[in-house]
Amino acid sequence: MTASNTQFMNTQVLISPLPEGVAPKKSHFRTVAITESKPELEEGSIFVKNAVFSLDPYILHDFSKGNKESSVTGFGIGKIIDSKNPAFPIGSTFFGPIRWESYSHLTKDQGLSESVNLDAGLDKNIPLSVYNGVLGLSGFTVWDSLKRRGDLKKGETIYISSAAGTLGQLAGQLAKRQGLRVIGSAGSDEKVAYLKSELGFDAAFNYKTQDRRQALTELAPQGLDIYYDLVFDDTVEIVLDLLNPHGRIISIGALAMHQGQEPVAPKNLIHILMKQLRYEGYMVYEYYDQWEAFWKEMTPLVKNGEIKFAETVIEGELDVIAETYDRFLQGGYKGKVSVKIADV
Template sequence: MTKSQITNSRVYIAQIPEGVAPNKSHFRTVTTTEDKPELEEGSVFVKNLLFSLDPYIRHEFAEGAKETEVIGFGFSKVLESKNPEFHVGSSYFFGALPWSSYSVLRPQDLTEHFNIDSIDKEIPLSAYSGVLGASGLTVWDSLRRVADLKKGETIYISSAAGTLGQLAGQLAKRKGLRVIGSAGTDEKVAYLKNKLGFDAAFNYKTQDKREALAAAVGPQGLDIYYDLVFDNTVEIALDLFNPHGRVVTVGLLAGHKGEGLALPKNIVHLLLKQIRWEGYTVFEHFDEFETFWKEVTPLVKSGEIKYTETVVDGSAENIVETYLRFLKGAYQGKVSLKLGEF
């Protein structure tokens, strides 16, 4: 009997020189027709349906390797399974996936994957790759675990029109903070102020960042910098901080775009103003998903938490082009690539 076959596209990435933004030459997409795989015990064979496009895609090179498969977050549907926790016909599950049309996930690949059959079907699945996904959990957990929000304080959010920035601003407003954001287009700035209720916002591409932020902060001073970029903005924030300010560094957008990561020249303010600077990554806190969903899902469903997203219809062959456009700020809100029908 002839084995059934699939057409599978896989995306590989070459090593990127330090200080260089990812570009088309760093990626290679390979499409092959192949037999459906034989699964080892504990593995699953999945069709990938939607990829979350985030700056922090993984490309971990083994010693001597010149390229490797790209790993990002996404949604899949189980086609075959030899793992009792993931059943054929399960609606969807979420986790780290290679950028490909189909994937075989081994037991060691499945340690941070989640069945999400219990998600609210009235909310688009794409929201679970953004405001209700790892991005949303990152914001919710970092604000409560690190930022120590206090009513009446002032928080500044860089890259505020993105998935994380939008939610951070709204959650801070709900806690009674004064919220300032920056974005890269006038349209995004207007969205922050008029739709999300930011108290102030400015275009960091057309305005002097120091002057604009100082004017927005005013005499009240700055208490929290929610840093999604890790560029020289930290230096500006340190000058504007009140005593006991907090820098919460969550993203490295500047680094992902090939820009330099700047160490502030006035870092002495950490001591003089007793400022706390702490980094946060979500990967150690996936056990908080259920608590996060319980609190935030009703707010998203009711419209109290607003979000924008761009869902691009395509295939595995379109991932690289869409990802590079995303890094250049071509889309607003959370960006996902939809490979198939949900």
Template sequence: MNETAQEYTAIKLIARPTGGPITDELFDIVTLARPALAQGELLVQQTHMSLDPAMFGWMSPDTESYIPPVALGDVMRSSGIGKVIESKHPDFQVGDRVMGLLGWTEMLKTDGQGLNKVQNDLPDEAVLSIFALPGMTATQGLFEVGKPKAGETIVVSGAAGSVGSIVGQLAKADGLNVIGVVGSDEKAEWITNELGFDGAINYKTDDLDAKLAALAPKGVDVYFENTGGPIQHAVFNRMNAHGRIAVCGLIADYAKAVPDLGPNWIQVIKKRLTIQGFTMPDHYGDIPALLAKLTPYVMQGKIKYRAHVLEGLPAAISGLNLFFTGGNQGKLMVKL
């Protein structure tokens, strides 16, 4: 998209999903005029837009969730990276790279609140894969909730996804035995051969209990939950005393009218387990500290990534369904 363009495309949410695949009928693709800026405002041209499982919650009508739902008629919420193409804001200059909640839009007029300047020279795909929402979520959940210790065993579900792959690599770098749960043999090979996980479980083809017993003979100390489903019960039953469970996502349940039942709480008492759900809107103020925590791992070459890039803003709609099928190969994003 040309920086001097006088029109841009955005996608608004106009209906709530009711279970099942995400379809075009939920959205309205609109063409808008380039906005004029007042003092203290800037205009961002988005280059790459992140697709994340959290979006299913943002589209729901649940007003008691951790963040208000996207209002019908509003531009769909998402994080992204872009560059400043016009500025009347003293803290942002034309050419600055920024990331934040930019939304499903090619351009965004903003007062700068919630925007973070990108302070490294990594490509946009790398920044969005590592330093945006996935990396912040992984760092917060692993270190602040999981509280890992060298020598412990951690199981990560959704381990080939954008968050899970970073969690596993951080844990491995800190000396843990890392087991990842994935949905294909290709993903299992990637997390073990490329990312350095100690073992992988294909939940679609492996005997979950038997494979978990073989890979974690001393039990599980930390469980980083991204998916829900049968693996949740298998891992829960092998948790060690004083184990920690960080509940980040439950993608297996998002498309169901009635979610699956969770494990029985008797084990929580017997094993004195700590189970904590967390979401990043509670920690936006911590992002500078989280970036400072994560950056050394990246600079030391301990964090690898791969991006699954879709082309063009409208691709976001059907692209969300890749989370349900497991068809995404790496961090899912849209190039604008």
């Protein structure tokens, strides 16, 4: 699109209403092509050509006005093609919440405080999709949360749930680099093998086919020191029993709730008192001043292969996103999943 073109075709993915807590399926999505006019930008807003969508366990939609369908918002990367926001000049590379559509007009109230101008860290020799994963918000979350909340000490044992996912695979490798014994769980034998043979986890188990308490007791005979919780399910009750004195639970994600599971309250919280445990949450958005430090440390490690990662990039038109998302939610991919519809 050029500045003189005022009309353009915007392909958009719509979602039909879902019962509360139910994960979407392919049949909930529909792709439409709409002719739109190029927006007149108000102060603080931007206009983005979307390129690489990040598939994440949560998506946003809005049925508040009783609409039969809603647009879908997730994270992704695009090129700024018009801007009235000095943090995101024209031509810069944008990462943030974007609707699943070819072009997005984003006002300053639409998640721009959760957005990043990637140009400060972009390495042209690294595929853009990697900035949806290990060098993006996921990687930054792991790098920063382990530093702030982990208090990692050589010789300690850390357990990571959803360890073959985007955050989990990096958490294990960073903990290993600091001399910890690393245990992970994942939902298939193939993922379990990947954790041990490719990522260097000391031990891993399949949480779908093995008893979690028995597996953790056997794999951590010295007890656990840290639980990096990406799931927020009843695993925490098992972990509270197995944590050593002064152990930590870092609460990062709620994958089970994204899948429609009810939140659970552990009955053995008394361990927090008796074993002097720390149980802390972490939200990445408070720490955005650390992006450049993150890229400075992690980019060389990713480039030279010291940090490994799995990713799947599905290329095509926007209509591939529904099927890809359905399979992603069922654990059908390892690591970060992106859908690429354009180059930037």
